[in-house]
Amino acid sequence: MEANEKTINYEDGDLTVHWKPKVCIHSEVCVKGLPNVFKPKDKPWIDLSGADNEAIADRIDKCPSGALGYSWKGKEVKAENSSSLSAQLIENGPILIQGDLSISYPDGKTGINKNPALCRCGASSNKPFCDGSHSKSGFKG
16 A cells, blocks of 8 residues: 555556656656646646557656556556665755655555655655645755
8 A cells, every 4th residue: 555545547448547646746747748648737637648558658657756657458567576776866856766665654554655756845745755845945955
């Protein structure tokens, strides 16, 4: 079970896109890469008819926070079995973790988070995760 359980699914044929709003750091990697699919001003904001499934999956693979994921109809999703983690400090932004990070919370809950973006500025309302507040708070670092 992941710490941020709410996932919104968008399904169209063989592809289902999974979005975890509380994990999203609003980096706009998805929007800038496929603006015909990812439309933050529209409801629903993901339009799977805007590109072919392979292009959508490729763009989702570039999501820096892991907020976007996907699955294919009829295909088993295998968990990556890697114990390797890496971290990248984004200038004036979060720490991007590459890999599956296990987080234990003070209330005893635990969760595995794939490629989380962790807050460095202290302004996030979704700690320990980044919610993009660094851009409004003027965080430098």
